Structures are given as C-alpha cells and as structure tokens.
Amino acid sequence: MARSVRYAAAAFLAASIFGCKDSGVVVAPPHGLDDHTYVRVLLAHPIGPAGKAVQSMQISEPDLFVCAGHDGVWRLNLRAPGSWDSLGPGSRNPGPLAVRGAVDLDVSGNTLLVACDESAPGVDPDSMVAVWKSLDRGRTWVKSDSGIPESRKYPQEANAMLGIRRSPSSPQIILAVYGPAAYQSTNEGSSWRLVIGERGLMVNDDHLVWNPHKSGEVWFFGETPTDEGYIQRSGDYGMTRAAVSFQGLGLPPTIGASSICFDRGDPSVVYAATGQALLKSSDGGTNWTIPSLAASAPFIGIIAEDTRSPHALFLAGTTDVYHSTDGGQTMNLLGTIPGGAIVSLLPDIAGAQILIGTDRGVYALPFGSMSSSRTMP
Secondary structure (H helix, E strand, O other): OOHHHHHHHHHHHHHHHHOOOOOOOEEOOOOOOOOOOOEEOOOOOOOOOOOOOOOEEEEEOOEEEEEOEOOOEEEEEOOOOOOOEEEEOOOOOOOOOOOOEEEEEEEEOOEEEEEEEOOOOOOOHHHOOOEEEEOOOOOOOEEOOOOOOOOOOOOOOOOOOOEEEEOOOOOOOEEEEEOOEEEEEOOOOOOOEEEEOOOOOOOOEEEEEEOOOOOOOEEEEEEOOOOOEEEEEEOOOOOOOEEOOOOOOOOOOOOOOOEEEEOOOOOOOEEEEOOOOEEEEOOOOOOOEOOHHHHOOOOOOEEEEOOOOOOOEEEEOOOEEEEEOOOOOOOEEEEEOOOOOEEEEEEEOOOOEEEEEEOOEEEEEEHHHHHHOEEOO
16 A cells, blocks of 8 residues: 555544544654554644643543643543543633643542642742642542642742542552652542652652552652652552662663653562663562663653553653563664653553653554564664
8 A cells, every 4th residue: 555545544543533634644654663653642632632732631431631731631531533622620820830730630430630830939928829629520620639738848848749640459449649749639639638758849740650460559750859769659549659679770870750651461570660761670679670772772760561461561652662571682763753752651451552742742653664664673
C-alpha cells in the first residue's frame, strides 16, 4: 500500500473514532522511522485542550481525564465519537506567577479528587485550594482539603498538593503529597490528616505511585528545591518511608527518578527512569542494576507498565516512544510525536493504544504499530 493511501486510511479511522477532522490528526512519520509507523494526534481537533500542558492522565471507562494545569481538568469519551469537555476547576490565581494549577487526579467511579498547586509569590494561602472534589465526574466541584493547613507556618508556605492517588488494594485509603509532607484520607477526601513528614518552605517536584501488585506499597519520588533527586518507599500505606539509594552504579549521588513502574510478572520488580539510565530492582528496591540496553539506550525519562504481559514496558524519551518485552533489555521504537515534549505515558489497553501526555496536549499511538517497529541497536 502506498504511503499516502495508508495515512489517508488512518486519518479516516481516527476521524470515525474520535469525531475529528483528518487535518492534523494523522502525522506522517518523522525522518528516520520506517514506512509503517505513524502517530495519531488525539487532541488535534481545536475544540479540545490542544496546546494545553498535560500534568497527569487517568482512564475511568469510558473516559480519559486530563489535568492541564491552570486550565483545569478535561474529559474525553475514548469509546465514542465526541469532543473534549472542560470540567474545571480552573486556577483561582491564573497568570504568569501561578505555578501549576491542577497537577494530579484520582478517579474512582463518579468521584474525582484533584490535587492543585496555586502557590505563587504574593498569593494568600487562604485563597488557595489544595484538593478539589467532584461526586458527579466533574460536573460540579467542592473544596475538599479540610485538615490541610490553611494558615502559613512560614511566610513562603503555600496551601497546595502536588500528587494524589488511591491505594489499589485498599481503595478507602487516599494519599496526597506536597514536598516532605504526606496526608491521608479515608473518607473520599472529605478530611485529611498528616501521616508523615512536615510541611516545608519550598517544594519542587513531588510524585507518588502505588505498586498495584503488592498491597500497601507506595513510592514517593521527585526533586527537592535544590534539584536533588529523592526516592522513598513505604510498605505500610505511607505511614513510614525509607530512602532508596542507587549507590554503586556510577550515577551522580544526587540523582533521583523521573518515573517509576512495576511488573505484573513479579511483584518485587521495580523499574526507575532517571534520565541518565533505566534501572531495575528485583528485590523491591534494595538493590539495583542497569539493564544491558542502558549503554546504548537513548534518553529515557518516562516509563509505564504494559499490563498485558509480564516484563513488558512502554518507555519514552523527549519525543520518542518505545516498547520492551524483556524488562528493558531490548526495546522497539514505536513512533515519534511531531512536537513538544513527552511528560507521561498511559496505556489504554481497551483501546489498543498508548496515550502520550505532552506539554502541547495528548497524542495516541496504536499498539498495532508495534508489529513494524525497529529494534534499537
């Protein structure tokens, strides 16, 4: 089949699924990719959040929910033609000084919890909302940060959250993080209590991720205000934490993780992307190795578990997306986004595609492109 015919067919398929015009939906493969790989732009239609900076994504069938900073939360039905819905809540302190806005979310049934960071110089913490909650999948919102201090302990302190996620093994337990502080809710976010740490003066980049294969295990990672990376793990739902070290691997002592995921084939296997190397632990994070691919691998900053098979991963550099079936020992190039930078990956198993969050919106890459992808040298 000629290239023009192949991409025309792909454009028609994207339009029929997503209700989009084919202009800008299917992007020809960038130079260097083989003739069978293409990237389908999920947010090319201008009524969606195209051009929005994606902070995080989550699927709750049939919808995809996207946090887009001070532009709030957006929703798209992945299983039927339609357009994006802007759900709010937008930042109450918009402008160039607003740090992030809506940065992370947890979706369970009709309940949405959104972590917000509206901290900025000169903004009164009393005007900030750390957590928003919706009980009707984003139609209406209420402030839901009771127990998270509204008053400042220090002049620079803010009322904000950077990460929020529900335990997959005990869904009544929800954690939210901001710097060294972790808060827990057991009543759907109606109230929170500090379970570990202390609110600090400043934060930089903080994340949490639950291990879906090991009850109670949650990982905290990010960067301090001085750009020093950190990784901590907890086996008791975040009540206590222990530092994780990459010593002995020849990496900088202050290196941390930009992304962490797990392996359905072995609950003790953990993968960490550091930007300088892809790391693997087979004993729950005590000891780490660098898979053999690392010596010749491109920059890998984002990873996600492919739950269809043991030891399978999706990996991303700045603009390229890869797939591995052997825990990162080898990987295949799947495709390249046409612009922007990749910040997150979300496998859509039901839709047979990988969703790619970028600083310009969301893209989608069909699993079908795996069959014709090339192995990295």
